[in-house]
Each structure stands twice: as structure tokens, then as C-alpha cells.
Amino acid sequence: MAGLGQKPTAGGRTYAGLGLPLMLPAWVIIGFFLVLPIGIMLVYSFLTKEFRGGVIWEPTLAAYDQFFFDRGLFGDEQPKIEWTYILIFWRSIWQAGLATLMCLLIGFPTAWFIATRPASSRTIWLFLITVPYWVNLLIRTISMKFLIRDNGPLNQWLLDAGLISDPIHIINTNTAVQLGLFYSYLPFMVLPIYAAVERYNFSLSEAAADLYASRWITLRHIILPVVKPGIIAGCILVFVPSLGAFLAPDLLGGAKNFMIGSLIEEQFKGNAGNWPFGAAASMILLSMVLIVLIFYARAQGRAHAKGAS
Amino acid sequence: MAEDQTINPAIEIDRVVKRYGSFTALNDVSLTIADNEFFTLLGPSGCGKTTLLRCIAGFEDISEGAIRLYGDDIANDPPNKRPVNTVFQQYALFPHMNVQRNVMFGLQRLGYSEMDARGRAREVLDLVQLLPFADRLPAQLSGGQQQRVALARALAPNPKVLLLDEPLSALDLKLRQAVRLELQQLQQDTGITFIFVTHDQEEALTMSDRIAVISDGRVQQVGPARDIYEEPNNKFVADFIGETNLIDVAVTGVSNGMAACTLPGGAAFTCPAAQGAHQGHGHLSVRPERVSLTAPEKALITGHVQRLIYLGTDMHIDVALSDGEMVKARVQNSQSAHIPAQGAQVGLDFEEGAARLLID
Ligand SMILES: Nc1ncnc2c1ncn2[C@@H]1O[C@H](COP(=O)(O)OP(=O)(O)OP(=O)(O)O)[C@@H](O)[C@H]1O
Ligand SMILES: [Mg+2]
Numbered sequence: 331m332a333g334l335g336q337k338p339t340a341g342g343r344t345y346a347g348l349g350l351p352l353m354l355p356a357w358v359i360i361g362f363f364l365v366l367p368i369g370i371m372l373v374y375s376f377l378t379k380e381f382r383g384g385v386i387w388e389p390t391l392a393a394y395d396q397f398f399f400d401r402g403l404f405g406d407e408q409p410k411i412e413w414t415y416i417l418i419f420w421r422s423i424w425q426a427g428l429a430t431l432m433c434l435l436i437g438f439p440t441a442w443f444i445a446t447r448p449a450s451s452r453t454i455w456l457f458l459i460t461v462p463y464w465v466n467l468l469i470r471t472i473s474m475k476f477l478i479r480d481n482g483p484l485n486q487w488l489l490d491a492g493l494i495s496d497p498i499h500i501i502n503t504n505t506a507v508q509l510g511l512f513y514s515y516l517p518f519m520v521l522p523i524y525a526a527v528e529r530y531n532f533s534l535s536e537a538a539a540d541l542y543a544s545r546w547i548t549l550r551h552i553i554l555p556v557v558k559p560g561i562i563a564g565c566i567l568v569f570v571p572s573l574g575a576f577l578a579p580d581l582l583g584g585a586k587n588f589m590i591g592s593l594i595e596e597q598f599k600g601n602a603g604n605w606p607f608g609a610a611a612s613m614i615l616l617s618m619v620l621i622v623l624i625f626y627a628r629a630q631g632r633a634h635a636k637g638a639s
Numbered sequence: 640m641a642e643d644q645t646i647n648p649a650i651e652i653d654r655v656v657k658r659y660g661s662f663t664a665l666n667d668v669s670l671t672i673a674d675n676e677f678f679t680l681l682g683p684s685g686c687g688k689t690t691l692l693r694c695i696a697g698f699e700d701i702s703e704g705a706i707r708l709y710g711d712d713i714a715n716d717p718p719n720k721r722p723v724n725t726v727f728q729q730y731a732l733f734p735h736m737n738v739q740r741n742v743m744f745g746l747q748r749l750g751y752s753e754m755d756a757r758g759r760a761r762e763v764l765d766l767v768q769l770l771p772f773a774d775r776l777p778a779q780l781s782g783g784q785q786q787r788v789a790l791a792r793a794l795a796p797n798p799k800v801l802l803l804d805e806p807l808s809a810l811d812l813k814l815r816q817a818v819r820l821e822l823q824q825l826q827q828d829t830g831i832t833f834i835f836v837t838h839d840q841e842e843a844l845t846m847s848d849r850i851a852v853i854s855d856g857r858v859q860q861v862g863p864a865r866d867i868y869e870e871p872n873n874k875f876v877a878d879f880i881g882e883t884n885l886i887d888v889a890v891t892g893v894s895n896g897m898a899a900c901t902l903p904g905g906a907a908f909t910c911p912a913a914q915g916a917h918q919g920h921g922h923l924s925v926r927p928e929r930v931s932l933t934a935p936e937k938a939l940i941t942g943h944v945q946r947l948i949y950l951g952t953d954m955h956i957d958v959a960l961s962d963g964e965m966v967k968a969r970v971q972n973s974q975s976a977h978i979p980a981q982g983a984q985v986g987l988d989f990e991e992g993a994a995r996l997l998i999d
Contacts, residue, residue, distance in 0.1 A: 536698050537731040539718040541745030541796065551744070555735045 368616070375609035383603045393610035415593070415611070422590040423618075425504065425579075426572035429511035430519075433568045434561070436512075437519030441560075444520075445527035456524070460517055467514060471577045474510055475501065478582075502584030510578030518567035526560025562626060570619050590615055647674045648709075649800055649832040650695065655704035657690055657856075664690045666856040668704075672800075672834060673848075677826050679835045681843040682853035683879065688836040689728065691853075692802045695834065696725050708799065719748075724793035728804040730785050732777035738788050739764065739773040745796040763791045766825070783814045794825075800832045807842065819846055840880050844868065852876050872913050874997050877924040884930065884966050886923040886940075890996065893917060898996040903960050906939045912996040922997045927955070929993035930968040932979065938986020942966065944979050954978055958985060 375393050377385040400410040444455040462470065478484050478500040485497040500506050534556065538548040554561070576591030583589070590611065597608025650672040657665035664687045672678045680688045693699040695706060697718035706714050713721055724745070733741050739760050746756035764770045767787040777785055786806055793801055803822075807815045823846055826833045837843050843850050844864040852859045852867060852875075860872040871877035874885060888900040888908075898912035900921065910923065935941045940960060948955040949972075956968045956979070966987055970976055979985050 531731065533727055533729060533731040534733060536696075536718070537725070537727060537733070538744070539698075540696060540723075540725045541792070542719045542748035543744070544719060547748065552733060556733075 371609045371612055375606055375613050377606050379604045379606045383598075383605060385605050390606075393604075393606040394614075396607055397610055397614065418588055418593055419590055419614070419618075421588075422573055425507055425511065425587075425589060426569050426575075428508050429515065429572045430565050430569045432508060432512045433516050433519040434565060437516055437564060438523055438561070441520045441523035442527055445524050445530070452528075456521075459520055463517055467577055471510055471514070471581050474513060475581055478506060478509065501582065502586070504583070504587055506582040507579050507587050507589070510582040511572045511575055514575065514578060515568040515572055518571075519564040522563040522567065523557065523560045526557035530557055559630075566623065566626065569622070573619065574615060648672065648707075649674045649676070650834070651705075651707040652691070652695070653705040653707065655691075655694060655706065656702045657687075657694060657699060658702045664856050665694070665701075668853075668856070668858055670851055670858060670861065672832060674832055675830050677823065677833045677835065677846060677848045679837060679843045679847035679850045680853055681837055681840060681850050681879075684838055686853045687856040688838070688853060689804055690856075692725070692804050692834065692836055695800075696723055696802055697721050722798055723800045723802060724796060724798040726786075726789045726793045726801065726803045726806045728806075728808070730777075730789040732785060732788055732792070734777055737774050737776055738769060738780070738791075741777070741788055742792045742795050745792065749796055759795055760791075763795045766794070767791045767821075782809045783818065786810060786818070790822075790825075794829065794831070797829075798831065800834060803833060803835045805836050805838070807837070807839075815842075822846065844880070852879060854879070870911075870913070870995065871924060871997065874922055874924075874999055877995075877997055882927055882967065884923075884925045884927060885997070886925065886966065887964065888921050888923045888996070890916065890918050890921045893996075900996060902940055903962055903964060904940050908939060908991075908994070910991050910994040910996055913998055915998045916996050917998075922999070923994050924997050925966075925989050925994045927967040927969040929989050930966065931988050932956070932968060932970065932977070933986045933988045935984055935986040938988050940966065940987045942985065942987065944981050944983050944985055947978070947981055958987060 374385055376389050376391065378388040378390050378392065380386050396412070397415050398412060400412040440459070444452055444459070447455060476482055480497045480499055480501065484500075485494075488494045489497065500509070530553065534552050535548050538552045539545075543551065574591045574594075575589065576595045579587055579589040579592050580595075594608050594611050594615070597604045597611065648671045650670070652668055652670040652672075655665055655668045656663065668687075668691060670678075680691060682688055690699065694701050697713070697716060697720075701714055704714075705712050708721070708723070733744065736744070739757065742760040742763055743751075743756040746759055747753070751759065761770060761773065764773055767790055769784060769787055769791060772780060772784060772788075777788065780788065786809065790803075790806065806822075807818055810818060819842065822833075822835075835843075835846065844867075847864060849861060849863055850867050851861045854875050860867055860876045862870075867876065868880055871880065871883075877883045878885065886903065888902055890898055890900045891907075892899045893912050893916050896911055897909055898916055898921070899907065899909050900923065902908050902923075908923075942958040942960040944956060945959040945965065946957040948957075950969075952972055954970045954972050954976075956970060958966045958968060960966060968987065970978065972978075
């Protein structure tokens with residue numbers, strides 16, 4: 331913490347001269363793999379579509395128009411809001427949000443459990459958590475599809491155990507999509523929370539108990555606020571890829587449970603595609619993610635400012 | 640004496656045993672601590688001081704025995720149900736709350752309204768002179784200030800008993816001396832029973848009403864500072880508290896608390912004996928400052944000067960006896976004092992009351 335030593339300020343004499351050459355690789359990577367692709371997407375979203383895929387170099391707002399308005403803002407009739415895509419977006423946010431919540435509810439106790447094991451066995455637990463993720467996401471998602479089928483092992487097991495009398499229908503529902511997202515991204519929740527809990531000083535809990543706090547109060551007023559950065563990092567790491575996911579919705583959700591990721595994927599795949607529209611949808615998704623991140627950064631900034639005042 | 644029945648015991652620790660697996664951290668510890676007392680647990684590192692405090696606070700379950708608070712057995716109460724507050728060895732301040740919020744935390748758990756809690760918190764912060772820092776985060780305070788926040792936070796709910804685990808160990812010497820006085824004053828003003836842990840004997844001697852000397856999970860001796868220093872029960876206590884000479888003697892007889900013994904070199908000597916002393920082999924404890932130098936022919940013991948150490952106001956002299964044993968003497972540096980030269984033959988003398996026969 332701050333008491334242990336001042337952070338050296340950036341741009342100090344020692345580092346100023348070395349900065350540019352040393353930073354070059356980082357800038358090249360950011361430039362080529364981040365700024366350039368996003369720039370291309372941005373440009374494409376304002377171009378005219380070519381029917382067999384690709385674009386015609388003629389600037390237009392048609393893609394954004396198609397996204398938000400029925401029959402076009404620039405047509406003859408009164409413009410009407412086009413709900414189809416907005417609803418897909420809304421459903422995506424909802425699905426990703428639920429998946430994040432599920433990950434949090436399961437991930438926090440898991441991370442807590444691992445972080446409170448003796449140091450020697452923690453590595454083993456972490457390894458066990460990450461082992462399934464060595465398998466390709468596509469294969470894992472397809473396996474999940476088999477597991478949750480109406481006559482799959484999950485239903486069979488529940489029937490055998492006598493917990494249900496008829497198979498529960500999960501496949502091709504929202505629940506299936508959430509399960510898929512939850513399973514795809516759980517480690518992204520567990521790992522940052524684990525890192526935060528591992529640093530947590532358990533004498534704070536003792537101090538709280540000493541000051542008459544129940545376990546619940548200690549969790550709410552001491553533990554959660556102290557490990558909050560880990561929780562927020564985990565939520566962002568799960569929410570953001572869930573929002574753009576297309577494997578789980580495609581394979582587990584069926585046609586009805588379309589998400590934004592699938593919508594974008596469709597636009598670039600095969601002949602029916604519409605590149606400018608896909609690019610525009612991507613830009614809208616990106617802006618939403620950025621808004622979430624900016625809110626987070628602002629909240630962090632406020633917390634710091636509050637501490638300093 | 641030390642084991643006096645106190646009229647109103649705040650805490651009774653009754654034959655407490657604490658085991659970690661096969662290791663016994665507290666071994667049959669019994670202590671009675673009076674109301675309003677400044678009671679100190681003193682002992683070397685690892686002797687079980689923190690363990691005992693944690694048992695009182697409720698962070699550890701005791702393996703055997705009972706702990707009573709004003710007569711009520713609290714051994715089965717969880718920490719948040721015990722009217723006891725702790726100042727932790729490492730402070731354990733809540734890092735995300737400012738100083739005032741830290742102090743208010745316990746009050747709010749006790750059902751104080753936001754306003755009452757704030758009022759009481761500011762009162763206590765004023766007491767420890769931290770009011771100007773009420774809005775700071777713990778990380779923005781110096782070690783000494785953090786220590787005082789920890790103290791304020793534990794004092795605010797007005798506990799019946801305050802447990803302090805080496806609260807001064809992180810402070811530098813000057814600050815430590817200042818805070819010592821503040822703590823003592825605070826204890827007198829508030830009338831709260833203090834159980835104070837330290838491994839610093841000077842701290843223990845200057846601050847406490849009574850001291851319990853602990854080693855290896857056992858209570859070695861309990862009593863006021865003066866008793867502990869002047870009348871140690873055993874070799875451990877004599878050696879741990881201050882500096883002492885432990886001279887091997889042959890005990891020829893013990894009666895009425897007095898022992899007759901034969902000093903190295905053959906001189907006969909009579910002095911007070913600790914409880915349990917018996918005929919045979921024993922150790923005579925004599926503080927270096929009570930040893931005086933005389934002419935060899937008039938002395939109890941003779942030897943020659945091995946080493947002279949200049950200590951400013953004092954001179955430390957190591958005298959080697961003929962059998963190789965070393966006796967330390969401390970003489971004041973004054974113009975009249977006769978300081979022998981290195982290697983010189985000297986005589987050592989001490990009064991009857993200055994020595995004490997100890998058991999192992
Ligand atoms: N959780 C534990 N498991 C096993 N042994 C323990 C545990 N806690 C403490 N001990 C042991 O109990 C003994 C007493 O420990 P304690 O912390 O009470 O010492 P202390 O007197 O407070 O020492 P210090 O002055 O260094 O703080 C030590 O030998 C320690 O190793
Ligand atoms: Mg300790």
C-alpha cells in the first residue's frame with residue numbers, strides 16, 4: 331500500500347530517454363492489432379454493401395440506418411424505430427449479465443475456497459479449475475450440447491436419482507445459452523477473485539468480529555469492499571466476451587436465441603453477408619463495452635478521490 | 640503477595656490448556672486479573688502470549704479449562720459476543736474506511752445511530768489526538784498514527800477489558816516512550832482493564848500494576864514489577880528480567896525462607912530463598928548493580944578482572960572466578976570510585992538482602 335513506498339513517477343529522469351525505443355514493440359502491437367483493425371471496421375461500417383460480400387467505396391449511413399430504423403431514416407415515410415436488432419442487443423446484454431451473475435455466485439465461493447487452502451494445495455486446485463479449458467471452446471460447447479439433451483446424461487441422471495419424472499427441456503432455451511456462457515467463462519471470474527482473496531488479510535475479519543460484527547456483516551462491510559477490484563475485474567472479463575459470444579448461442583440456443591455475436595458472424599459468413607452492417611453492429615457493440623469500462627474507470631477514480639479527501 | 644485473592648476479578652483464566660495438534664502452546668495457565676488493572680503478559684518470542692490473548696478474545700478455542708469474565712464463562716461465546724476489544728499486533732485497520740469510519744465500525748454494530756457513533760468516534764479520536772486525521776485512509780498515516788487509530792477503534796465501544804498485543808513494537812524508541820505514558824494515562828482515565836502483551840521487559844516494568852512472566856506456555860511468576868525484579872521465583876525469571884549473576888552454590892540448609900550456603904571459594908553465606916529451595920545444589924541470583932568491589936582479603940568471593948566495559952554513567956566489570964565462572968559487577972563512574980585494572984585480583988562482596996537462592 332501507499333505507506334510502504336512512493337511509486338516512482340513516470341517520466342522521471344532515468345526513464346524519459348529510454349521510453350520511446352523500449353515502448354516501440356508495445357506501440358507496434360497496439361497499432362497493428364488494435365487500432366488498425368478497429369479503424370478498418372469503422373471505415374467499412376460507413377461504406378455501401380456489395381451483394382456477394384465485400385464493399386463498394388461509397389460512403390453512406392445505410393448500415394446504421396438499417397440497424398436502428400425501419401424502412402430507413404431517409405425514406406419517404408415517417409421513420410420508425412426498428413426493434414429487431416435492438417432486441418437482439420438487449421437479449422445479449424441480459425444473457426451476458428445473467429451468465430456473469432451465475433459466474434459470480436459460483437466463482438466467488440470457489441475462489442474463496444481455493445484461496446483459503448494451505449499454500450501447497452492451492453496450485454493443484456487452480457490447475458484443476460483450468461484443466462478443462464485446455465480443450466477447444468467449440469468442442470466443449472458441443473459436448474455440453476450432448477450432456478444437456480432431452481435424453482442426455484444430465485436428464486438420465488436426474489431421472490435415475492428420482493429428482494424429476496420427465497426429462498427437463500434445456501437445449502435450445504435461454505437457460506442453455508446461459509449455462510454455455512457460464513461454463514465458457516467461469517475461470518475468468520475465479521482467477522481474479524482468487525488473486526484478490528489471496529491477498530486479503532484475514533486479521534481484518536478477526537478485527538471485525540472483535541468489534542461485534544456477525545459473519546454476514548463482515549462479508550458485506552469488510553471482505554467484499556476489500557476484494558472488490560478482483561470482483562469487478564472478474565465481472566468485466568466474463569461480461570465482455572459473453573456479450574459477443576456466438577458459439578454458445580449458436581450451438582445451444584438454436585435459432586430463437588440469437589445473440590449479437592451470431593448476428594455479426596452471419597454478416598461476414600457466406601454469400602448472404604452484409605459487411606457494412608456487420609461492421610456497424612460491431613462498432614455499436616464496441617461502444618457499449620467501452621461505456622461499461624468507462625463507468626468502471628470513473629467509479630475507481632471516484633473511490634480514489636474519496637479516499638484522498 | 641502475587642497470588643492475592645482480588646476482590647473483583649475482571650478475568651479469571653482457570654487451568655487453560657491450548658494445543659495445536661501435538662504441540663502445547665498454553666500449558667495449565669491460571670491467572671486472575673482484577674478490575675481496572677494494568678496487567679502485562681511478558682515473555683520471550685513464541686512463549687504463548689498472543690495465543691493466550693486470542694483465547695480471551697475468542698479467536699481460538701481452548702482445549703481445556705475455563706475463561707470467566709466477571710464470573711461468566713465465556714469460553715463458548717464467539718468473538719463478536721464478548722465485551723472485549725483487541726488492539727492487534729499488526730493493527731488490522733480496515734483499509735477501505737477512513738479513520739473515523741474505522742472507529743465508528745464497532746459502535747454501529749452495537750446499535751449506535753450514525754450520529755451517536757460519529758459523536759463518540761470524534762470523542763475518542765480527540766482523546767488519542769487524531770481528530771485532524773479523521774478523514775484520512777489508514778494507508779495515509781504514519782505507523783504511530785495507525786497504532787493510535789487501532790487503539791481508538793478498540794476503546795470506542797468502551798469494552799470491559801482491552802487486549803493489547805505488542806501495540807508499541809512498530810514504533811521507534813522516542814515515540815514508544817511517549818505512547819507508553821499516554822497508554823498508562825488512558826488506562827487510569829478510562830478505568831478499563833488492560834491486558835498488555837510485550838516481550839520488552841522495560842515496558843512491562845514501567846507500565847504495569849502486575850506482570851505475569853510466561854515461558855514455554857507456562858506462567859513462571861505473577862506479581863508487581865518490584866516483586867518480579869527483586870524476588871524472582873526461579874532462574875528463568877531472574878535471567879529474563881534484567882541482568883543477573885547466577886552463582887553455583889552448595890546449599891547446606893533451608894529454614895524459614897532463609898538458606899545457608901557455601902560460595903565458590905568456601906565462604907559461608909546466608910540469604911533469602913525462593914519457595915521450593917532445598918538442600919543440595921542451587922543458584923544464587925545477584926544483580927550486577929548490587930555487587931561491590933573490595934579488597935580480596937575482606938571479600939566473599941575473589942577473582943580477577945577479565946574485562947572492563949565503559950557504559951557512560953556506569954562501568955561494567957566481568958570478574959572470572961578461579962573455577963572459570965564469570966560474575967558481572969556494575970559500578971558507578973564517580974571520581975571516588977576505585978576501578979581496578981584489567982587482570983587485577985579483586986574481591987567481590989554483596990549484602991545478604993541482595994542475593995536470593997533460586998531453584999531451576
Ligand atoms: N495456528 C498455530 N498452529 C500451530 N502452532 C501455533 C499456532 N499458532 C501459534 N503456534 C505456536 O504456539 C507458540 C506460541 O505462539 P504465540 O503466537 O502465542 O507466541 P508469542 O508469545 O505471541 O510470540 P511473539 O512475541 O513472537 O509474538 C509458538 O511456538 C507458535 O509456533
Ligand atoms: Mg505474539
